[in-house]
Amino acid sequence: MAIQAVIFDFGGVITSSPFEAFARYEAQRGLPHGFIRTVNATNPDSNAWARLERSEISTAQFDAAFRAEALSLGHDVPGGDVLPLLAGEARPGMVAALGICKAAFKVGCITNNVASEDDIGWGPSVKHILTAFDHVIESAKAGLRKPDPRIYLMMCEALNVPPEACVYLDDLGINCKPAAALGMTAIKVTSEAQALADLAAATGLRFTSQPDR
Incomplete structure:
Protein backbone atom coordinates (compact mmCIF):
# COMPACT_ATOMS: atom_id res chain seq x y z
CA MET A 1 0.00 0.00 0.00
CA ALA A 2 1.29 3.47 -0.87
CA ILE A 3 2.44 5.63 2.02
CA GLN A 4 -0.10 8.24 3.07
CA ALA A 5 1.23 9.37 6.47
CA VAL A 6 4.44 9.66 8.46
CA ILE A 7 4.09 9.49 12.24
CA PHE A 8 6.90 10.69 14.47
CA ASP A 9 7.82 10.21 18.09
CA PHE A 10 9.12 13.51 19.51
CA GLY A 11 11.88 13.07 22.11
CA GLY A 12 14.76 11.07 20.66
CA VAL A 13 13.49 11.57 17.10
CA ILE A 14 12.67 15.23 16.45
CA THR A 15 14.82 16.24 19.41
CA SER A 16 17.98 14.73 20.85
CA SER A 17 17.58 11.64 22.98
CA PRO A 18 16.96 12.12 26.70
CA PHE A 19 19.20 9.08 27.18
CA GLU A 20 22.16 11.34 26.43
CA ALA A 21 21.12 13.64 29.28
CA PHE A 22 20.51 10.63 31.53
CA ALA A 23 24.06 9.43 30.87
CA ARG A 24 25.55 12.82 31.71
CA TYR A 25 23.57 12.99 34.96
CA GLU A 26 24.64 9.46 35.90
CA ALA A 27 28.29 10.25 35.24
CA GLN A 28 28.11 13.45 37.30
CA ARG A 29 26.47 11.66 40.24
CA GLY A 30 28.59 8.49 40.11
CA LEU A 31 25.59 6.34 39.24
CA PRO A 32 25.82 3.16 37.17
CA ALA A 48 6.04 6.14 38.53
CA TRP A 49 7.14 7.02 35.01
CA ALA A 50 4.18 5.26 33.38
CA ARG A 51 1.69 6.78 35.81
CA LEU A 52 3.08 10.28 35.25
CA GLU A 53 2.86 9.93 31.47
CA ARG A 54 -0.80 8.95 31.82
CA SER A 55 -1.42 11.88 34.21
CA GLU A 56 -2.36 9.52 37.02
CA ILE A 57 0.02 11.27 39.44
CA SER A 58 1.33 14.83 39.77
CA THR A 59 4.93 15.83 39.26
CA ALA A 60 5.27 16.24 43.03
CA GLN A 61 4.02 12.69 43.56
CA PHE A 62 6.32 11.50 40.80
CA ASP A 63 9.32 13.06 42.56
CA ALA A 64 8.73 10.91 45.64
CA ALA A 65 7.58 7.77 43.81
CA PHE A 66 10.51 7.69 41.40
CA ARG A 67 12.91 8.29 44.29
CA ALA A 68 11.43 5.34 46.18
CA GLU A 69 11.81 3.11 43.12
CA ALA A 70 15.40 4.25 42.62
CA LEU A 71 16.22 3.62 46.27
CA SER A 72 14.79 0.11 45.98
CA LEU A 73 17.35 -0.47 43.23
CA GLY A 74 20.20 0.90 45.32
CA HIS A 75 20.60 4.60 44.50
CA ASP A 76 18.98 7.88 45.52
CA VAL A 77 17.58 9.74 42.48
CA PRO A 78 14.68 12.15 43.04
CA GLY A 79 12.17 12.25 40.23
CA GLY A 80 12.44 16.02 40.19
CA ASP A 81 16.03 15.66 39.00
CA VAL A 82 15.00 13.51 36.06
CA LEU A 83 12.23 15.61 34.50
CA PRO A 84 14.45 18.49 33.27
CA LEU A 85 16.62 15.91 31.48
CA LEU A 86 13.78 15.22 29.03
CA ALA A 87 13.80 18.52 27.13
CA GLY A 88 16.43 17.80 24.47
CA GLU A 89 17.54 19.97 21.56
CA ALA A 90 15.82 20.09 18.19
CA ARG A 91 17.58 18.10 15.45
CA PRO A 92 17.66 20.43 12.42
CA GLY A 93 17.72 17.58 9.90
CA MET A 94 14.65 15.96 11.41
CA VAL A 95 12.77 19.26 11.62
CA ALA A 96 13.52 19.85 7.93
CA ALA A 97 12.44 16.29 7.10
CA LEU A 98 9.16 16.91 8.91
CA GLY A 99 8.47 19.82 6.57
CA ILE A 100 9.34 17.75 3.50
CA CYS A 101 7.11 14.91 4.66
CA LYS A 102 4.25 17.32 5.33
CA ALA A 103 4.39 18.55 1.74
CA ALA A 104 3.87 14.99 0.50
CA PHE A 105 1.92 13.17 3.23
CA LYS A 106 -0.12 13.64 6.36
CA VAL A 107 2.11 13.95 9.42
CA GLY A 108 1.38 13.05 13.04
CA CYS A 109 3.19 12.92 16.36
CA ILE A 110 2.64 10.43 19.18
CA THR A 111 4.58 11.40 22.27
CA ASN A 112 4.73 10.00 25.77
CA ASN A 113 4.95 13.18 27.82
CA VAL A 114 3.94 14.81 31.09
CA ALA A 115 1.07 17.15 31.82
CA SER A 116 3.24 20.16 32.65
CA GLU A 117 5.72 20.92 29.88
CA ASP A 118 7.31 23.54 32.15
CA ASP A 119 8.62 20.68 34.28
CA ILE A 120 10.74 19.38 31.41
CA GLY A 121 12.00 22.75 30.22
CA TRP A 122 10.54 22.86 26.71
CA GLY A 123 11.26 26.30 25.28
CA PRO A 124 9.11 28.15 22.72
CA SER A 125 11.24 26.94 19.81
CA VAL A 126 10.65 23.28 20.71
CA LYS A 127 6.94 23.79 21.39
CA HIS A 128 6.60 25.54 18.02
CA ILE A 129 7.66 22.39 16.19
CA LEU A 130 4.53 20.63 17.44
CA THR A 131 2.37 23.07 15.48
CA ALA A 132 3.75 21.64 12.21
CA PHE A 133 1.98 18.30 12.69
CA ASP A 134 -1.49 17.64 11.33
CA HIS A 135 -2.32 15.90 14.60
CA VAL A 136 -0.51 15.38 17.92
CA ILE A 137 -1.38 12.78 20.55
CA GLU A 138 0.17 13.37 23.97
CA SER A 139 0.00 10.53 26.46
CA ALA A 140 -0.64 12.90 29.36
CA LYS A 141 -3.76 14.21 27.63
CA ALA A 142 -4.96 10.95 26.08
CA PRO A 149 -1.64 -0.30 20.49
CA ARG A 150 -4.72 1.85 20.99
CA ILE A 151 -2.71 5.06 20.83
CA TYR A 152 -1.43 4.20 17.33
CA LEU A 153 -4.95 3.41 16.17
CA MET A 154 -6.13 6.73 17.60
CA MET A 155 -3.62 8.48 15.33
CA CYS A 156 -4.72 6.47 12.29
CA GLU A 157 -8.31 7.44 12.99
CA ALA A 158 -7.38 11.11 13.43
CA LEU A 159 -5.44 11.16 10.15
CA ASN A 160 -8.01 8.94 8.40
CA VAL A 161 -5.38 6.49 7.14
CA PRO A 162 -4.97 2.72 7.59
CA PRO A 163 -1.93 1.52 9.58
CA GLU A 164 -0.50 -0.16 6.47
CA ALA A 165 -0.19 3.27 4.82
CA CYS A 166 1.91 4.74 7.66
CA VAL A 167 5.59 5.08 8.42
CA TYR A 168 6.33 5.29 12.15
CA LEU A 169 9.58 6.53 13.73
CA ASP A 170 10.57 6.01 17.38
CA ASP A 171 13.85 5.70 19.25
CA LEU A 172 12.55 2.79 21.37
CA GLY A 173 12.17 -0.67 19.93
CA ILE A 174 9.39 -1.46 22.42
CA ASN A 175 7.35 1.35 20.85
CA CYS A 176 8.13 0.29 17.29
CA LYS A 177 6.92 -3.29 17.81
CA PRO A 178 3.19 -2.54 18.16
CA ALA A 179 3.36 -0.15 15.21
CA ALA A 180 4.88 -2.88 13.07
CA ALA A 181 2.37 -5.43 14.36
CA LEU A 182 -0.44 -3.14 13.17
CA GLY A 183 1.12 -3.03 9.71
CA MET A 184 3.04 0.24 9.86
CA THR A 185 6.54 0.56 8.41
CA ALA A 186 8.41 1.03 11.69
CA ILE A 187 11.81 2.74 11.87
CA LYS A 188 13.84 2.54 15.06
CA VAL A 189 15.85 5.75 15.29
CA THR A 190 19.44 5.40 16.50
CA SER A 191 20.82 8.60 14.92
CA GLU A 192 19.64 11.46 12.75
CA ALA A 193 21.57 10.22 9.71
CA GLN A 194 20.20 6.69 10.03
CA ALA A 195 16.66 7.95 10.51
CA LEU A 196 16.83 10.16 7.42
CA ALA A 197 18.26 7.36 5.30
CA ASP A 198 15.61 4.87 6.43
CA LEU A 199 12.84 7.45 6.05
CA ALA A 200 14.01 8.22 2.51
CA ALA A 201 13.96 4.52 1.67
CA ALA A 202 10.46 4.10 3.08
CA THR A 203 8.91 7.17 1.46
CA GLY A 204 10.92 7.76 -1.70
CA LEU A 205 11.59 11.33 -0.58
CA ARG A 206 14.96 13.04 -0.64
CA PHE A 207 16.06 15.01 2.40
CA THR A 208 18.52 17.85 1.96
CA SER A 209 20.58 16.94 5.03
CA GLN A 210 20.64 13.25 4.16
CA PRO A 211 24.26 12.18 3.62
CA ASP A 212 25.20 10.83 0.22
CA ARG A 213 25.90 7.12 0.11
Whole structure:
Protein backbone atom coordinates (compact mmCIF):
# COMPACT_ATOMS: atom_id res chain seq x y z
CA MET A 1 0.00 0.00 0.00
CA ALA A 2 1.29 3.47 -0.87
CA ILE A 3 2.44 5.63 2.02
CA GLN A 4 -0.10 8.24 3.07
CA ALA A 5 1.23 9.37 6.47
CA VAL A 6 4.44 9.66 8.46
CA ILE A 7 4.09 9.49 12.24
CA PHE A 8 6.90 10.69 14.47
CA ASP A 9 7.82 10.21 18.09
CA PHE A 10 9.12 13.51 19.51
CA GLY A 11 11.88 13.07 22.11
CA GLY A 12 14.76 11.07 20.66
CA VAL A 13 13.49 11.57 17.10
CA ILE A 14 12.67 15.23 16.45
CA THR A 15 14.82 16.24 19.41
CA SER A 16 17.98 14.73 20.85
CA SER A 17 17.58 11.64 22.98
CA PRO A 18 16.96 12.12 26.70
CA PHE A 19 19.20 9.08 27.18
CA GLU A 20 22.16 11.34 26.43
CA ALA A 21 21.12 13.64 29.28
CA PHE A 22 20.51 10.63 31.53
CA ALA A 23 24.06 9.43 30.87
CA ARG A 24 25.55 12.82 31.71
CA TYR A 25 23.57 12.99 34.96
CA GLU A 26 24.64 9.46 35.90
CA ALA A 27 28.29 10.25 35.24
CA GLN A 28 28.11 13.45 37.30
CA ARG A 29 26.47 11.66 40.24
CA GLY A 30 28.59 8.49 40.11
CA LEU A 31 25.59 6.34 39.24
CA PRO A 32 25.82 3.16 37.17
CA HIS A 33 25.49 3.84 33.45
CA GLY A 34 21.89 3.21 32.40
CA PHE A 35 20.52 3.37 35.94
CA ILE A 36 17.66 5.79 35.15
CA ARG A 37 16.59 3.63 32.22
CA THR A 38 16.69 0.60 34.54
CA VAL A 39 14.31 2.32 36.94
CA ASN A 40 12.01 3.21 34.04
CA ALA A 41 12.09 -0.35 32.72
CA THR A 42 11.16 -1.93 36.05
CA ASN A 43 7.38 -2.57 36.17
CA PRO A 44 7.06 -0.44 33.00
CA ASP A 45 3.27 -0.36 32.90
CA SER A 46 2.70 0.61 36.52
CA ASN A 47 5.82 2.43 37.74
CA ALA A 48 6.04 6.14 38.53
CA TRP A 49 7.14 7.02 35.01
CA ALA A 50 4.18 5.26 33.38
CA ARG A 51 1.69 6.78 35.81
CA LEU A 52 3.08 10.28 35.25
CA GLU A 53 2.86 9.93 31.47
CA ARG A 54 -0.80 8.95 31.82
CA SER A 55 -1.42 11.88 34.21
CA GLU A 56 -2.36 9.52 37.02
CA ILE A 57 0.02 11.27 39.44
CA SER A 58 1.33 14.83 39.77
CA THR A 59 4.93 15.83 39.26
CA ALA A 60 5.27 16.24 43.03
CA GLN A 61 4.02 12.69 43.56
CA PHE A 62 6.32 11.50 40.80
CA ASP A 63 9.32 13.06 42.56
CA ALA A 64 8.73 10.91 45.64
CA ALA A 65 7.58 7.77 43.81
CA PHE A 66 10.51 7.69 41.40
CA ARG A 67 12.91 8.29 44.29
CA ALA A 68 11.43 5.34 46.18
CA GLU A 69 11.81 3.11 43.12
CA ALA A 70 15.40 4.25 42.62
CA LEU A 71 16.22 3.62 46.27
CA SER A 72 14.79 0.11 45.98
CA LEU A 73 17.35 -0.47 43.23
CA GLY A 74 20.20 0.90 45.32
CA HIS A 75 20.60 4.60 44.50
CA ASP A 76 18.98 7.88 45.52
CA VAL A 77 17.58 9.74 42.48
CA PRO A 78 14.68 12.15 43.04
CA GLY A 79 12.17 12.25 40.23
CA GLY A 80 12.44 16.02 40.19
CA ASP A 81 16.03 15.66 39.00
CA VAL A 82 15.00 13.51 36.06
CA LEU A 83 12.23 15.61 34.50
CA PRO A 84 14.45 18.49 33.27
CA LEU A 85 16.62 15.91 31.48
CA LEU A 86 13.78 15.22 29.03
CA ALA A 87 13.80 18.52 27.13
CA GLY A 88 16.43 17.80 24.47
CA GLU A 89 17.54 19.97 21.56
CA ALA A 90 15.82 20.09 18.19
CA ARG A 91 17.58 18.10 15.45
CA PRO A 92 17.66 20.43 12.42
CA GLY A 93 17.72 17.58 9.90
CA MET A 94 14.65 15.96 11.41
CA VAL A 95 12.77 19.26 11.62
CA ALA A 96 13.52 19.85 7.93
CA ALA A 97 12.44 16.29 7.10
CA LEU A 98 9.16 16.91 8.91
CA GLY A 99 8.47 19.82 6.57
CA ILE A 100 9.34 17.75 3.50
CA CYS A 101 7.11 14.91 4.66
CA LYS A 102 4.25 17.32 5.33
CA ALA A 103 4.39 18.55 1.74
CA ALA A 104 3.87 14.99 0.50
CA PHE A 105 1.92 13.17 3.23
CA LYS A 106 -0.12 13.64 6.36
CA VAL A 107 2.11 13.95 9.42
CA GLY A 108 1.38 13.05 13.04
CA CYS A 109 3.19 12.92 16.36
CA ILE A 110 2.64 10.43 19.18
CA THR A 111 4.58 11.40 22.27
CA ASN A 112 4.73 10.00 25.77
CA ASN A 113 4.95 13.18 27.82
CA VAL A 114 3.94 14.81 31.09
CA ALA A 115 1.07 17.15 31.82
CA SER A 116 3.24 20.16 32.65
CA GLU A 117 5.72 20.92 29.88
CA ASP A 118 7.31 23.54 32.15
CA ASP A 119 8.62 20.68 34.28
CA ILE A 120 10.74 19.38 31.41
CA GLY A 121 12.00 22.75 30.22
CA TRP A 122 10.54 22.86 26.71
CA GLY A 123 11.26 26.30 25.28
CA PRO A 124 9.11 28.15 22.72
CA SER A 125 11.24 26.94 19.81
CA VAL A 126 10.65 23.28 20.71
CA LYS A 127 6.94 23.79 21.39
CA HIS A 128 6.60 25.54 18.02
CA ILE A 129 7.66 22.39 16.19
CA LEU A 130 4.53 20.63 17.44
CA THR A 131 2.37 23.07 15.48
CA ALA A 132 3.75 21.64 12.21
CA PHE A 133 1.98 18.30 12.69
CA ASP A 134 -1.49 17.64 11.33
CA HIS A 135 -2.32 15.90 14.60
CA VAL A 136 -0.51 15.38 17.92
CA ILE A 137 -1.38 12.78 20.55
CA GLU A 138 0.17 13.37 23.97
CA SER A 139 0.00 10.53 26.46
CA ALA A 140 -0.64 12.90 29.36
CA LYS A 141 -3.76 14.21 27.63
CA ALA A 142 -4.96 10.95 26.08
CA GLY A 143 -4.55 8.86 29.24
CA LEU A 144 -2.78 6.24 27.13
CA ARG A 145 0.90 5.80 26.45
CA LYS A 146 3.03 3.88 24.01
CA PRO A 147 3.37 0.93 23.56
CA ASP A 148 -0.41 0.55 24.03
CA PRO A 149 -1.64 -0.30 20.49
CA ARG A 150 -4.72 1.85 20.99
CA ILE A 151 -2.71 5.06 20.83
CA TYR A 152 -1.43 4.20 17.33
CA LEU A 153 -4.95 3.41 16.17
CA MET A 154 -6.13 6.73 17.60
CA MET A 155 -3.62 8.48 15.33
CA CYS A 156 -4.72 6.47 12.29
CA GLU A 157 -8.31 7.44 12.99
CA ALA A 158 -7.38 11.11 13.43
CA LEU A 159 -5.44 11.16 10.15
CA ASN A 160 -8.01 8.94 8.40
CA VAL A 161 -5.38 6.49 7.14
CA PRO A 162 -4.97 2.72 7.59
CA PRO A 163 -1.93 1.52 9.58
CA GLU A 164 -0.50 -0.16 6.47
CA ALA A 165 -0.19 3.27 4.82
CA CYS A 166 1.91 4.74 7.66
CA VAL A 167 5.59 5.08 8.42
CA TYR A 168 6.33 5.29 12.15
CA LEU A 169 9.58 6.53 13.73
CA ASP A 170 10.57 6.01 17.38
CA ASP A 171 13.85 5.70 19.25
CA LEU A 172 12.55 2.79 21.37
CA GLY A 173 12.17 -0.67 19.93
CA ILE A 174 9.39 -1.46 22.42
CA ASN A 175 7.35 1.35 20.85
CA CYS A 176 8.13 0.29 17.29
CA LYS A 177 6.92 -3.29 17.81
CA PRO A 178 3.19 -2.54 18.16
CA ALA A 179 3.36 -0.15 15.21
CA ALA A 180 4.88 -2.88 13.07
CA ALA A 181 2.37 -5.43 14.36
CA LEU A 182 -0.44 -3.14 13.17
CA GLY A 183 1.12 -3.03 9.71
CA MET A 184 3.04 0.24 9.86
CA THR A 185 6.54 0.56 8.41
CA ALA A 186 8.41 1.03 11.69
CA ILE A 187 11.81 2.74 11.87
CA LYS A 188 13.84 2.54 15.06
CA VAL A 189 15.85 5.75 15.29
CA THR A 190 19.44 5.40 16.50
CA SER A 191 20.82 8.60 14.92
CA GLU A 192 19.64 11.46 12.75
CA ALA A 193 21.57 10.22 9.71
CA GLN A 194 20.20 6.69 10.03
CA ALA A 195 16.66 7.95 10.51
CA LEU A 196 16.83 10.16 7.42
CA ALA A 197 18.26 7.36 5.30
CA ASP A 198 15.61 4.87 6.43
CA LEU A 199 12.84 7.45 6.05
CA ALA A 200 14.01 8.22 2.51
CA ALA A 201 13.96 4.52 1.67
CA ALA A 202 10.46 4.10 3.08
CA THR A 203 8.91 7.17 1.46
CA GLY A 204 10.92 7.76 -1.70
CA LEU A 205 11.59 11.33 -0.58
CA ARG A 206 14.96 13.04 -0.64
CA PHE A 207 16.06 15.01 2.40
CA THR A 208 18.52 17.85 1.96
CA SER A 209 20.58 16.94 5.03
CA GLN A 210 20.64 13.25 4.16
CA PRO A 211 24.26 12.18 3.62
CA ASP A 212 25.20 10.83 0.22
CA ARG A 213 25.90 7.12 0.11
